[in-house]
Amino acid sequence: MDQGVVDLSRLQFALTALYHFQFVPLTLGMTFLLAAMETVYVITGKPIYKEMTQFWGKLFGINFAIGVATGLTMEFEFGTNWSMYSHFMGDVFGAPLAIEGMMAFFLESTFVGLMFFGWNRLSRGGHLAVTYLVALGSNLSALWILVANGFMQDPVGATFNPDTMRMEFTDFAALVFSDDAQAKFVHTTIAGFVTGAMFVMGISAYYMLRRQHREFAARSFRMAALFGVISSLAVVTLGDALGRLDYLVQPTKLAAMEGIWHTTTPPAAPWTAFAIPDDVAQKNYAEINIPFVLGPLVAHSFSTAIPGIIDLEQKARVNTVRGIKAVMALHQYSEDKDPAALATFKQYEQDMGYGFLAQRYAPDQDLSKLTADNTPAVLDRAARDTIPNVFVEFWGFRMMVACGFAFVLVFAFGAYFSLRNEIEKHPWLLRASMWAIPLPIIACEYGWIVAENGRQPWTVYGWLPTYMSASSHSVGYMIFSLIGFVLLYSLFIAAELYLMFKFARLGPTDHAAPKPLEGGGPLTFSRPGYADKSWQ
Amino acid sequence: MELYAILKLVWAGLLGVLLIGLGVMMGMDMGVGTLLRFVGRNDGERRTALNIIGPHWEGNQVWFILGGGAIFAAFPTLYATSFSTFYVVMILLLFSMIMRPVAFEYRSKVPGNAWRETWDWAFLISGALPMIIYGAAFGNVLQGVGFHFDWTAQYHQDESFIWYLLNPFAILCGLLSLALSIQQGGAMLMIRGVEPIYGRARTYASAAGLVAAVLFVLGGVWIQFIKGFVFTGKVDPSMPSTPLGGPAVARQAGAWMDNFHAIPILWVLPILGVVSMVLASISLRANRPALGWWLGALSWIGTIGTAGVAMFPFLMPSTTNPAQSLTVWNATSSAYTLGCMVILAGIFVPIILCYTAWCFSVMRGKVRVEDVVHDDHSY
Numbered sequence: 067m068d069q070g071v072v073d074l075s076r077l078q079f080a081l082t083a084l085y086h087f088q089f090v091p092l093t094l095g096m097t098f099l100l101a102a103m104e105t106v107y108v109i110t111g112k113p114i115y116k117e118m119t120q121f122w123g124k125l126f127g128i129n130f131a132i133g134v135a136t137g138l139t140m141e142f143e144f145g146t147n148w149s150m151y152s153h154f155m156g157d158v159f160g161a162p163l164a165i166e167g168m169m170a171f172f173l174e175s176t177f178v179g180l181m182f183f184g185w186n187r188l189s190r191g192g193h194l195a196v197t198y199l200v201a202l203g204s205n206l207s208a209l210w211i212l213v214a215n216g217f218m219q220d221p222v223g224a225t226f227n228p229d230t231m232r233m234e235f236t237d238f239a240a241l242v243f244s245d246d247a248q249a250k251f252v253h254t255t256i257a258g259f260v261t262g263a264m265f266v267m268g269i270s271a272y273y274m275l276r277r278q279h280r281e282f283a284a285r286s287f288r289m290a291a292l293f294g295v296i297s298s299l300a301v302v303t304l305g306d307a308l309g310r311l312d313y314l315v316q317p318t319k320l321a322a323m324e325g326i327w328h329t330t331t332p333p334a335a336p337w338t339a340f341a342i343p344d345d346v347a348q349k350n351y352a353e354i355n356i357p358f359v360l361g362p363l364v365a366h367s368f369s370t371a372i373p374g375i376i377d378l379e380q381k382a383r384v385n386t387v388r389g390i391k392a393v394m395a396l397h398q399y400s401e402d403k404d405p406a407a408l409a410t411f412k413q414y415e416q417d418m419g420y421g422f423l424a425q426r427y428a429p430d431q432d433l434s435k436l437t438a439d440n441t442p443a444v445l446d447r448a449a450r451d452t453i454p455n456v457f458v459e460f461w462g463f464r465m466m467v468a469c470g471f472a473f474v475l476v477f478a479f480g481a482y483f484s485l486r487n488e489i490e491k492h493p494w495l496l497r498a499s500m501w502a503i504p505l506p507i508i509a510c511e512y513g514w515i516v517a518e519n520g521r522q523p524w525t526v527y528g529w530l531p532t533y534m535s536a537s538s539h540s541v542g543y544m545i546f547s548l549i550g551f552v553l554l555y556s557l558f559i560a561a562e563l564y565l566m567f568k569f570a571r572l573g574p575t576d577h578a579a580p581k582p583l584e585g586g587g588p589l590t591f592s593r594p595g596y597a598d599k600s601w602q
Numbered sequence: 603m604e605l606y607a608i609l610k611l612v613w614a615g616l617l618g619v620l621l622i623g624l625g626v627m628m629g630m631d632m633g634v635g636t637l638l639r640f641v642g643r644n645d646g647e648r649r650t651a652l653n654i655i656g657p658h659w660e661g662n663q664v665w666f667i668l669g670g671g672a673i674f675a676a677f678p679t680l681y682a683t684s685f686s687t688f689y690v691v692m693i694l695l696l697f698s699m700i701m702r703p704v705a706f707e708y709r710s711k712v713p714g715n716a717w718r719e720t721w722d723w724a725f726l727i728s729g730a731l732p733m734i735i736y737g738a739a740f741g742n743v744l745q746g747v748g749f750h751f752d753w754t755a756q757y758h759q760d761e762s763f764i765w766y767l768l769n770p771f772a773i774l775c776g777l778l779s780l781a782l783s784i785q786q787g788g789a790m791l792m793i794r795g796v797e798p799i800y801g802r803a804r805t806y807a808s809a810a811g812l813v814a815a816v817l818f819v820l821g822g823v824w825i826q827f828i829k830g831f832v833f834t835g836k837v838d839p840s841m842p843s844t845p846l847g848g849p850a851v852a853r854q855a856g857a858w859m860d861n862f863h864a865i866p867i868l869w870v871l872p873i874l875g876v877v878s879m880v881l882a883s884i885s886l887r888a889n890r891p892a893l894g895w896w897l898g899a900l901s902w903i904g905t906i907g908t909a910g911v912a913m914f915p916f917l918m919p920s921t922t923n924p925a926q927s928l929t930v931w932n933a934t935s936s937a938y939t940l941g942c943m944v945i946l947a948g949i950f951v952p953i954i955l956c957y958t959a960w961c962f963s964v965m966r967g968k969v970r971v972e973d974v975v976h977d978d979h980s981y
Contacts, residue, residue: 131707134660135700141670145685146692150756152685156678157935161943164675167668168950176661176954176961183657183980187964227936230844231755232678234936400753400846537686538758547693554697558704565711 074544075147075536078551080518082139084511085555089133091510094208094255095262096126097174097201099293101194106289108194118286119197120185121574122266127182128565132558134175139551146547151525151535158224158235159214162242166210174203208255216247219517220315221526226418228399228411233529246311250517253304256297257513261506263294264473267480268503269570271496274489279573287499288484294477302470306363312520313364316527317373318452319520320364322459325350326374333368335360343456348376375453382420383449389420394433419529424448426533451531454522462515469509476502607839607931609940613676614930616947618910624669625736625779625902626786627662630895631655633787633807635702635729636780639722641791641802646971648722649710652981653974654794657965659706661958666699675943679845680917680933683757687749688739690763695735698728710981729787730780737779740909741772743918744858745828750923751845760922771828774821781814782905785882786898792891794969804886807894811883811901815876818905822872825912830857831919831927839915839931848932851924858912868911875904 100119107115141163144152152160177199184193217224223240224233235241267290273283312320320326325343327350336355343350361368373381392414398407414421421433427444429435436444476498483489489496521527525535634655642648655662674681685692701724709721748761766772788807792800835849862868882897913919919927934940974980 127707128711131703134663135703138667138699139696141667142685142692142696145670145674145681146689146696147686149682149686150754152674152682153679153755153757156674156681157939160671160673160675160678160681160935161939164668164671164943165946167664167671168946168954171667172661172664172950172954173957175664176658176958179657179660180961180964184964227842229842230936231753231846232844235939235942238942397753534754534756537682537689538756539686539689543689543763546690550693550697554700558700561704561708565708569711 068538068541069533070541071539071544072533072536074541074548075539076532078147078544078548079143081548082136082143082551082555083518084514085559086133086136086140087510087514088507089129089136090208091254091258091261091507092129092265093126093133093204094258095260095297096122096129096265097197097204097262098259099262099266099290100126101197101201102289102293103286104194104197108190114282114285117574118282121282122286123181125265125269125566125569128562128569130178132562135558136555147537147539148525148535149537151530154232154530154535155217155526156232158217158221158233158241161235161238162210162214162217166207166214170203170206170210172203174200174207177203205255205258208258209251212251212254213242213244213247215517216244216250217241218524218526219250219521220244220246220311221529226415226529228396228408231396231400233526246308246315249304249307249311253301253308254510254513256301256304257506257510259297260294260301260473260477261510263290263297263477264499264503264506266290267294267477268500271499272570273573275493275496275500282574284484284489287480287489291477291480291484294473295481298470298474298477302474305467305470309364310366313372316520318375318378318454319459319516321373321375321378322454322456322520323463323516324360324364324372325353325456325460326360326372327376328374329377330360330372330374332361332371334358335372337363341460343460345453345456375456379449379453382452383445385417385420386424386445386448388414389417389422390424390433390436391421392418393421393425397433419524419526419531420448420452422534423451423523423531426451426531451523454520458519459516462512462519466509466512466516469505469512473502473505473509476505604840606937606940609937609944610839610930610934612944613934613940614910614914616944617673617676618906619951620665620669620672622899622902622906624665625782625906626899627665629733629736629779629783629902630786630790631659631662631702632729632733633783633785633810634791635725635787636733636784637787637791637803637806638725638729640806641788641795641799643798645715645718646975647799648718649974649981650795650969650971651791651799652706652709652725654791654969656706656981658958658962660703661961663699663702672943672947676935676940677917677928677933678935679755679843680928683749683928684739684743684747684918686757687747687759687761688742688763688766691735691738691766695732698731701728706981729783733780733783734773734776736776738766738772738776740779740906741775742766742769744775744825744830744909744913745769745771746831746853746919746921746924746927748922749920749926751926753846755844755846771821771824774817774824778814778817778821778905781810781817782879782898782901784810785814785879785886785901786895789882789886789891789895789898792886792889793895794967796968796970804889804891808883808886811879811886811894811898814901815879815883818872818875818879822908825858826856828858829853829855830860830912831916831924832857832860835925837915837931841931843932843934843936845926845928845932848925848927848929851919851927853921853924861911861914871904871907871911873904875901875908878904 100123103115104119177196180196181200222244223237225236227234266286270283270287273279325338325341327348334357336357337359338353338355340354341350342352364372392411395407395410424444425431425433427447479495483492523531525532638648638651642651705721705724709718749757749759751757785807788803791803831851831853833849834852837849878897878900882894886894915930917928917933
């Protein structure tokens with residue numbers, strides 16, 4: 067296997083996934099926000115909420131189209147670029163993807179047309195139901211995608227079948243209710259709600275700063291801020307749950323995220339707030355430590371030692387010795403169906419993935435060519451491979467968390483001042499809300515990086531190494547597709563941003579509302595039943 | 603027959619249903635995209651044509667996504683091998699497919715002529731190219747593809763992509779699929795369109811039906827001379843799903859006709875195909891677009907059904923190592939996965955068909971230029 071092709075395949079997958087993931091969280095959050103706005107419209111009958119649903123729906127549409135388009139790539143890229151992965155894991159991994167299509171994506175996509183086009187053809191209740199179905203569809207879609215991803219992180223509900231040379235599905239419920247999948251589903255969809263809330267809040271803040279569409283903006287801002295406070299607190303809580311899961315399921319990822327090189331000594335083990343991890347020297351520079359925090363933070367305990375990278379690497383070396391025996395026995399069994407080879411394989415089966423890792427460094431990638439002389443070096447390199455890039459993990463995690471706490475603050479202040487009807491008196495907060503629009507998206511991207519870089523060197527943790535998973539393409543093929551994706555996606559993002567800015571600046575069509583007050587007098591409302599509320 | 607073999611057969615059938623659904627529903631939208639520049643001579647007309655499928659294209663496109671997902675779940679080895687061996691073609695298909703959603707949503711949001719003209723070209727490319735590739739993929743697997751597997755079941759490609767892109771039989775199949783999509787898209791434009799779109803769509807769609815019939819018959823004659831594949835070793839339909847260590851396979855000219863000779867009732871499928879294409883063309887001429895649309899759907903059933911039974915049980919035969927050809931018996935998922943997926947498909951596919959039909963009925967009726975231009979929600 068050409069390592070250059072594997073790296074290019076990884077680059078392409080990361081680019082297309084990160085690109086796709088700029089649009090997905092907004093879709094997840096906006097569908098529910100739209101449903102909430104429309105619910106208020108149907109209950110109160112106030113036309114401004116219909117206007118809100120339609121205007122934010124238009125911006126949602128611009129985002130949705132590109133999310134769908136780039137999602138197509140993801141569905142096909144496993145086959146076009148990760149053939150060994152698809153063969154090896156497809157029996158398990160394909161099912162949630164197909165279910166996503168049948169149960170979620172069809173629902174979302176069929177009704178999104180009615181959501182845009184059906185305003186005059188459906189009753190109020192009928193249209194509201196359609197909007198809820200779109201929201202349900204998009205969030206169910208996230209559920210199945212993350213069930214699939216959960217399998218890559220923590221492969222439960224499947225066993226390896228040496229006769230077909232692949233993982234085979236044995237327990238549907240275990241796959242769907244995998245802790246990792248469920249925690250990640252809630253964490254990710256709520257991160258989407260945060261993204262949607264920040265988007266609505268930020269653009270509303272822009273109108274408020276310019277004293278445009280004031281009633282519309284004030285109401286949108288308040289709804290988004292309240293939605294955001296709840297969501298952002300939930301996203302942080304679930305993030306903590308995921309960290310604890312990683313500690314249980316993927317100790318290498320957790321150790322890399324926290325920059326833990328040596329197994330900790332409870333209870334004083336410090337949490338490292340700042341460091342410059344060096345992957346080669348296996349140590350941190352310029353550490354800033356906060357003692358007694360790590361244990362309760364990660365393991366929710368003062369008495370648990372958190373394994374460090376250097377010890378995990380030593381452990382992986384032992385796994386690799388056993389894994390080599392597993393893979394050699396499997397190879398023999400695939401050729402002569404020898405029951406003795408099968409018995410040997412079964413004995414070491416749990417470490418098969420480590421054997422594949424070692425195979426990469428064996429002469430001609432053939433484990434039978436290992437000798438007493440070259441084995442130690444192969445074991446060292448394979449064991450070193452089991453540690454993900456610590457610098458990327460450590461800082462990716464910190465960037466995500468920093469974004470997370472930043473938007474908790476923005477939402478909290480926003481909700482507080484909005485509820486006190488003082489929001490227009492705090493232009494700094496309006497400006498902060500506006501500039502914070504990209505923050506949740508950035509946090510989501512870092513979340514993806516932490517989750518998937520931390521899974522390396524595996525595509526399916528502990529079972530199949532990434533280097534084996536890729537299709538055996540030529541470098542030329544990969545350059546062709548990479549250039550195409552970069553060109554097309556750059557054009558798309560330019561068009562998307564252009565339209566998004568254009569329509570956001572244009573604002574809602576305020577037919578019924580009075581002309582905006584130039585220079586900003588007191589906030590007054592013309593609609594009956596509105597002025598007598600506790601607003602000014 | 604064992605349960606596992608039955609499940610494999612059921613999934614071969616469901617694969618057919620999906621590929622037909624993809625042809626009918628997505629093909630219809632692709633046909634509209636291809637015809638856009640020809641049925642709409644000014645911006646208002648083009649917008650009208652787009653809005654005829656506006657509420658539905660997103661749902662229809664999911665047939666394509668579900669097609670990918672279902673092949674992944676039920677035929678993982680086929681998914682892995684076919685998408686990788688056809689890499690360059692698949693990437694071109696993806697590029698054109700990802701232009702479409704963006705084109706729909708963005709085209710009419712900006713007034714400029716150059717902007718809209720650019721997206722109209724995107725519609726032409728993203729309508730015609732995927733259909734040609736869809737048909738050409740069938741053309742290529744009918745001739746066999748150069749690949750083999752190593753002991754870990756990793757595929758290795760033995761042929762250059764130029765052959766898959768530019769071989770005459772595949773191009774013929776690609777044009778057939780394009781013609782069928784134009785017929786289906788034209789019928790839809792007639793159902794919901796008014797003059798002048800109606801009349802232009804009628805001309806193109808009825809001609810496309812006849813072209814499709816001619817290409818289909820031509821392909822049928824050609825297939826006699828193409829080397830098909832037959833098992834020479836003993837076949838166990840319940841075999842473990844792996845391309846390694848399967849029964850021997852031979853290549854023989856005309857072998858794709860064996861199933862028709864063995865079970866003459868199968869001739870119904872190619873006859874259904876040709877007759878529906880011709881009748882669809884006649885009904886569209888006779889201003890019966892709804893009937894023409896359903897006959898168009900029957901044409902897809904006839905065409906994909908013919909290709910499927912001709913090759914059965916082969917899915918993607920290998921020219922360089924025929925014994926490692928992918929078949930219905932060796933390329934599926936495990937019995938457990940197939941079983942789960944049958945149950946879920948049994949529940950969800952009828953639901954999908956119901957709500958899709960409901961959406962079409964809510965949005966039924968003619969689309970006129972003046973409605974589109976004055977509606978804030980239209981494309």
